[in-house]
Amino acid sequence: MKKIFYSGFIAGSILFVLCYGGLYMAVRFFPVVFVEYNNPLFNSDGSRDLLFYLHAFIISFALSWFWDRFKGLFHGSYLIRGLEFGLVYSIVALLPVMWITFSALDITATMVLSWFVYGLMQAIAAGIVFAKTNP
């Protein structure tokens, strides 16, 4: 349990910097990609900002538990284990969620695809951290 929490916290901290730093840079250098977020579907009053920024830790703790249960299935170097873990998570969990999201909400395929790639990168990064901190 302690290892799950410790790995989750380390991964959460790294994802926080990588994801929100990356998002900030992407908004700054590729603003056109984000124009479609001016959409009433997205919360606009700031009331959920804390939840938004906690996402890095929520996904990290969840993936840390998942890693701890199934880490024996991933073999090879820590990079290969992290990569495979990220792919497994993305196919098992992310792909169906993105599918239903695109089918139900008035959003573009580009937007959904960018969320899928973002989630995949998060899971690979977290997997690499877990392979190091909780082998």
Place this chain on the structure above:
Amino acid sequence: MLPLSYGFITYRNTSVKWVLNKDCSVKVNGSTNVNKFSCVIPSYPKADTLTFYKTNLNEPVKITGIMMLDIRAFDCHNPIMTKDLRKTLKADRFPSLIIKFISLSKYPEPSEKAHLLKGAVTISIAGVTKKFEIDYRCLPIGGNTITLIGSKQITFSDFNIVPPRKLGGMIQTNDTLAVEFILKMTQLN
């Protein structure tokens, strides 16, 4: 009309009605940190009248009359932006943008050349009313008809509206909006 002469100065105390044409329009320009937007209400189907109370020549005139615009008529040339603006302006609860005309620095004679004027209006958005000084360009377009182009920078916060922010504030709408309204109106009497 009641002209009173005191020496060489002519005083008039009269009211003149002007009818707003359907070609009146309102444009709002704004920006976010990722794009610019321009939203327009392209026409004004109501034939509302404004009453100008003339006193002295070249003296400010008092005006009564309003323009009541349907917020849902805003078109931002992008359906998603249009929906977002309506949500921001709380169109469900406050469906109208109301411009109440109060005064003009000088009576807009249709026979004069193009000239600049100043005036006062109140603008009501999302249930909040605020008074503004407006800069107008007055363009006579023949007969008894003129075009008054009024422009003013306002802010969302003038109307207690928080500018929209998305993705934890990564995408932010700037508080300032440039409003331009084009009044095409014809003098009735």
